[in-house]
Amino acid sequence: MSDHGSLTIVGIGPGAHDHTTPAALAAIAEAEVIVGYTTYIRLVRELIGGKEIIRAGMTEEIGRARAAVERARAGGKVAIISSGDAGVYGMAGLVFQVLQESGWHKGDSPELRLVPGITALSACASLVGAPLGHDFCAISLSDLLTPWPLIERRIRAAAESDFVIGLYNPASGRRTRQIVRAHEIIAEHRAGTTPVALVKSAYRHAESRMLTDLDHCLEYEIGMLTTVIVGSSQTFEFEGHMVTPRGYSNKYTWQGDVLAGQTPGRSLVVEPLATSRSAEEEG
Numbered sequence: 530m531s532d533h534g535s536l537t538i539v540g541i542g543p544g545a546h547d548h549t550t551p552a553a554l555a556a557i558a559e560a561e562v563i564v565g566y567t568t569y570i571r572l573v574r575e576l577i578g579g580k581e582i583i584r585a586g587m588t589e590e591i592g593r594a595r596a597a598v599e600r601a602r603a604g605g606k607v608a609i610i611s612s613g614d615a616g617v618y619g620m621a622g623l624v625f626q627v628l629q630e631s632g633w634h635k636g637d638s639p640e641l642r643l644v645p646g647i648t649a650l651s652a653c654a655s656l657v658g659a660p661l662g663h664d665f666c667a668i669s670l671s672d673l674l675t676p677w678p679l680i681e682r683r684i685r686a687a688a689e690s691d692f693v694i695g696l697y698n699p700a701s702g703r704r705t706r707q708i709v710r711a712h713e714i715i716a717e718h719r720a721g722t723t724p725v726a727l728v729k730s731a732y733r734h735a736e737s738r739m740l741t742d743l744d745h746c747l748e749y750e751i752g753m754l755t756t757v758i759v760g761s762s763q764t765f766e767f768e769g770h771m772v773t774p775r776g777y778s779n780k781y782t783w784q785g786d787v788l789a790g791q792t793p794g795r796s797l798v799v800e801p802l803a804t805s806r807s808a809e810e811e812g
């Protein structure tokens with residue numbers, strides 16, 4: 530049907546094309562209209578020659594989402610792009626809200642598709658080691674759209690329950706107080722020696738990474754292109770890497786034997802440690 534448009538919400542990954550999935554590249558190639566924040570349009574500029582581009586500044590997100598939905602409803606093949614994963618502090622949620630507001634129902638034009646991307650937390654983790662090897666959470670410190678008391682409550686809960694914490698939007702030019710307060714709350718529950726990674730512009734020009742600890746992390750630059758990863762009580766530094774173990778060492782020896790007082794997991798009774806994890810666990 531010629532009047533049936535498509536709207537594809539695409540996560541383009543952290544920066545360089547090497548980290549944009551083939552599915553994301555294909556979605557961009559197929560689209561006639563590309564909608565996105567200027568910086569992200571720039572990241573994919575070689576792919577979009579000849580296409581119509583709708584770009585706007587950061588403050589015009591709703592306008593961009595509406596433009597994308599209108600063009601797609603009218604039959605256009607539209608791709609709306611976000612950095613990282615579009616569903617993680619990205620445009621995807623907003624697009625659904627605009628669709629809802631416009632009275633869209635399943636089966637209507639446009640046809641919707643979402644293409645996942647490598648989110649900043651995964652990208653930044655890969656540059657410092659394996660900090661997300663056990664339970665972790667993400668918290669955005671941006672209080673533009675979220676009340677600060679709620680953000681504080683989440684930071685406190687995450688710190689108390691020993692999650693590895695990934696902080697998105699830790700600071701911007703004018704917004705510098707939040708990371709200081711977040712640090713204060715986390716430090717009430719974690720040792721000053723807890724490893725902290727500061728990764729800026731992962732997989733982009735001017736990438737930088739810093740491995741430090743809770744006592745010293747505020748001495749370094751933290752801005753709007755930085756993701757902060759705070760370790761749990763189990764996270765350790767190893768040869769310049771930040772590592773959060775799966776926790777096996779508490780239960781099993783490295784030879785695969787069960788430690789005194791521990792109950793063996795079923796598969797681990799007969800298999801050596803290295804091959805005992807299920808494919809699902811290894812993700």
Ligand code: SAH
Pocket residue numbers: 543544611612613614615616617618619647648649650652653696697698699728729730731732733752753754755756757
């Ligand atoms: N949708 C994006 C997140 C957008 S929120 C994603 O999934 O990655 C913007 C925040 O993400 C920034 O303030 C920063 O904390 C983080 N971020 C995005 N790209 C990054 C990169 N290349 N390196 C480090 N942090 C990044």
